[in-house]
Amino acid sequence: MTSLEPTQMEQSCMRHEPEPPGEKVPRRKLLGWLVGVINLGVFAAIFTPTLRFIADPMRRKKGSDAWIPVIGDGEIAEGETRSVDYRVNVDDGYMVSPLRYSVFLHRSGGEVFAFSPTCPHLGCNVKFHSQNDRYICPCHGGVFSADGGRISGPPPHGLTKLPAKVENGQIWIQRV
Amino acid sequence: MRDQPGSSVTETKGSPRSRKLVVMDWIESRTGFVSFSRKNLDEPMPPGVGWWQTLGNLLMTLLIFQFVTGVALAMFYAPTPDHAHQSVAYIMDGVTMGAFIRGLHHWGSSFIVLVATLHMLRTFFWGSYKKPREMTWVIGVLIFQVILGFSFTGYLLPWDQKAYWASVVGTRIIATIPYVGEHLMVLVRGGKEVGALTLTRFYGVHVMLLPAALIVLTGIHLYLVRKHHISGPVTPRKGRPAPFFPVQLLRDAVVVLVASGLLLMLAVAFRPELGGVADPSGVTFTPRPEWYFLGLYEFLKLMPPSLEVVGTLIVPSMVTIGMLLLPWLDRVESRHPAKRGWIIDLALFMILGIGVLTLKGVLSEPPPPPKAPEAEAVLAPAPTPPSRP
Numbered sequence: 001m002t003s004l005e006p007t008q009m010e011q012s013c014m015r016h017e018p019e020p021p022g023e024k025v026p027r028r029k030l031l032g033w034l035v036g037v038i039n040l041g042v043f044a045a046i047f048t049p050t051l052r053f054i055a056d057p058m059r060r061k062k063g064s065d066a067w068i069p070v071i072g073d074g075e076i077a078e079g080e081t082r083s084v085d086y087r088v089n090v091d092d093g094y095m096v097s098p099l100r101y102s103v104f105l106h107r108s109g110g111e112v113f114a115f116s117p118t119c120p121h122l123g124c125n126v127k128f129h130s131q132n133d134r135y136i137c138p139c140h141g142g143v144f145s146a147d148g149g150r151i152s153g154p155p156p157h158g159l160t161k162l163p164a165k166v167e168n169g170q171i172w173i174q175r176v
Numbered sequence: 177m178r179d180q181p182g183s184s185v186t187e188t189k190g191s192p193r194s195r196k197l198v199v200m201d202w203i204e205s206r207t208g209f210v211s212f213s214r215k216n217l218d219e220p221m222p223p224g225v226g227w228w229q230t231l232g233n234l235l236m237t238l239l240i241f242q243f244v245t246g247v248a249l250a251m252f253y254a255p256t257p258d259h260a261h262q263s264v265a266y267i268m269d270g271v272t273m274g275a276f277i278r279g280l281h282h283w284g285s286s287f288i289v290l291v292a293t294l295h296m297l298r299t300f301f302w303g304s305y306k307k308p309r310e311m312t313w314v315i316g317v318l319i320f321q322v323i324l325g326f327s328f329t330g331y332l333l334p335w336d337q338k339a340y341w342a343s344v345v346g347t348r349i350i351a352t353i354p355y356v357g358e359h360l361m362v363l364v365r366g367g368k369e370v371g372a373l374t375l376t377r378f379y380g381v382h383v384m385l386l387p388a389a390l391i392v393l394t395g396i397h398l399y400l401v402r403k404h405h406i407s408g409p410v411t412p413r414k415g416r417p418a419p420f421f422p423v424q425l426l427r428d429a430v431v432v433l434v435a436s437g438l439l440l441m442l443a444v445a446f447r448p449e450l451g452g453v454a455d456p457s458g459v460t461f462t463p464r465p466e467w468y469f470l471g472l473y474e475f476l477k478l479m480p481p482s483l484e485v486v487g488t489l490i491v492p493s494m495v496t497i498g499m500l501l502l503p504w505l506d507r508v509e510s511r512h513p514a515k516r517g518w519i520i521d522l523a524l525f526m527i528l529g530i531g532v533l534t535l536k537g538v539l540s541e542p543p544p545p546p547k548a549p550e551a552e553a554v555l556a557p558a559p560t561p562p563s564r565p
Contacts, residue, residue, distance in 0.1 A: 031422035038429040042436045046241050046280065050248045053273040093252070094259065094266030 060091075067165070067172040070103060070114075076171070081106040081128050081146055083117065088175065103162065103173055104128060104135070106146060114164035114173045115148045121155040135159060217421035222408030225424060228302075229406060230431040231295040236394065237432050238288050241439070242326075243387065245281040253333065255379035257372050260335035261453040268450055279443030285327055287439055289468045292320050300502075300523060303511030304407040310503035312400040317499045319393045322386055324468075329382040331466060332375065340454030341463030343378070344370050349476075352488040369456070410511040470537025471530045495526070 070086045085102045092099075102125070104115040115135075117125040124139035134151070135144035142153035149158040163174040204210040221229075252271060254263040267274040296316065299305055305313030332343040347370060351361040366373030418424070455461075465473050472492065479487040498505065506519040513520050 028422050031426050035422065035425050035429045038433050042237075042432055045436065045440055046244060049273045049276055049280075050244055053271060053277045054248050054251060056272040056274075059272065094254065094263040094270065 065174055065176060067174055069170040069172050070105070071171055073166050073169050073171055076105055076107050076112070078107050078110070081130065083128060101175070105164070105171060108147070112164050112166055112171055113148070114162040116160040116162055118160065119155055120157055120160060121153070126159065216402070217419065217425070219402065219405070219420040220417035221406055221420055221424050222417050223413040223415035224409035225406050227427055227431070228298050229424065230428045231291055231298055232401070233428040234431050234435055235288065235291045235295055238284055238291060238435070239390065239394070242281060242284045242288065245277050245284065246383065248277055249281055250383055255333065255375050257335060257375060257454070260333065260375060261450070264334045264450055268447070275447050276443050279446065279448050280439065282448035283439055283442040283446070285330065286467070287435065288323055289327065291435070292323055296320060301513055302407060302410055303513070303516065305503045306506070306511055309400070309404050309407060312397060312404065313503055314500055315393055315397045315400065317496070319390065319397060321496065322390050322393060326382060326386050327466060327468065329378040329386070332378045333382065334450055335375065335454045336451035337454060337458060337461045338449070338451050338463065340370060340456070341461055342465050343374065345463050346465065347374070349488045352485050354485060410513070467534070467538060471533040474533040474537045
């Protein structure tokens with residue numbers, strides 16, 4: 001570092017001209033505002049479209065209401081709960097991805113119920129324990145009954161029920 | 177210790193103004209930011225400093241725009257041969273404001289090369305690189321190289337025919353270097369051919385290495401500019417220096433306003449091109465570089481095969497080395513162009529040469545691309561990407 005003292009040129013610069021008396025808005029202040037407005041405007045013109053661009057995924061609707069066949073009607077017995085895998089093409093940004101998901105199917109009173117395996121607490125996949133007829137989330141210990149209702153643990157509510165129907169000998173679900 | 181600005185609070189406690197002063201006091205005592213900005217706003221501008229001295233600020237603003245749009249584009253872009261073209265097509269047609277953001281980034285790069293060139297020409301003709309500002313110039317030349325590196329690596333990323341073939345030729349130039357050329361080319365390409373590893377390599381350099389280099393170099397450049405102050409006109413004028421704020425800062429803002437307006441208009445009016453997906457088997461496509469490399473492109477055309485290395489290596493490296501050493505090659509003490517003799521003649525010759533060659537390149541239109549369906553940008557809903565063996 002050289003001298004810490006301001007140079008002559010700097011000193012002469014720091015001695016600002018006194019503002020002429022009688023002016024309501026000093027010139028320095030006015031020009032300062034003008035610079036600020038221009039810079040703000042220019043940056044807004046670049047940043048606003050950029051933010052809209054980045055936020056594009058927020059405009060997309062989640063999931064689709066298409067019915068997806070998962071298994072044959074005869075493959076699940078009364079009172080049984082089982083996990084079934086299925087494949088579905090998902091809009092995945094610039095591509096369409098064939099992804100594999102799973103769903104819990106449960107038959108009770110002749111009717112078929114479908115539950116999303118996603119724990120409503122923080123999104124881990126729950127496991128079904130057939131010996132005590134309970135869904136248990138391995139992450140934080142959420143417990144659900146066979147009909148999807150919440151029993152204990154941190155989840156705020158029961159498992160998400162998905163629309164399910166039996167048609168043409170197949171069980172169909174909707175991912176909503 | 178220097179006095180804390182605003183520490184003499186004379187107004188009634190709790191009034192809005194005194195509260196503001198307390199906040200400013202706190203910020204100043206913890207960060208020194210208040211006196212730092214005051215010092216920079218009071219930066220002395222010698223008499224005669226004017227519009228020509230706004231180019232550096234404009235260049236930095238354009239680089240910030242490029243950084244902002246680049247980060248946004250990187251959030252949608254996939255640097256793989258399977259998906260690069262598809263993701264750019266998606267940006268253009270599938271994402272809100274996508275074509276506009278890519279347009280800003282695309283046209284912004286041309287603006288930057290243009291403004292950087294003007295900024296260097298201003299510094300050159302004003303002799304501002306002379307003592308004590310030699311290192312400011314050297315860092316500036318390095319920044320210019322980084323900017324060209326950005327252009328070269330960014331050109332490949334859309335992975336269309338133009339991108340692919342320009343990069344094939346651009347990297348092939350490296351192989352003309354005697355002895356080590358072939359090895360160097362493999363290093364740059366990440367393989368013998370331009371392919372998946374070239375794309376990831378160029379992407380990595382474009383979004384990691386060059387931005388880091390640019391930030392460090394720009395930091396040093398700005399520090400040096402402030403340390404040695406603005407040079408002012410070649411013959412000092414009478415009068416007292418004026419503080420940077422408000423007049424020069426207003427000039428900066430006006431120039432930024434005009435240039436950004438032009439850039440926004442270009443981005444709105446002209447969609448950046450996206451040709452057919454890169455096709456290594458294509459024989460119908462004539463590759464051409466971006467306009468600012470056209471001078472070099474035409475120069476290479478003039479070279480007979482035996483002298484090719486002159487055009488690919490010797491002349492470009494001599495120009496770069498000459499620019500780096502300029503403050504020491506130009507030994508005349510005066511900053512006045514009329515007194516600097518051969519260095520000005522040589523520079524005028526080079527500017528004229530580059531200008532004529534660039535113009536020749538711009539005017540020599542390539543044969544029109546074939547109107548085959550592959551030449552159209554298609555956004556195909558892609559099934560699973562075929563796994564590469």
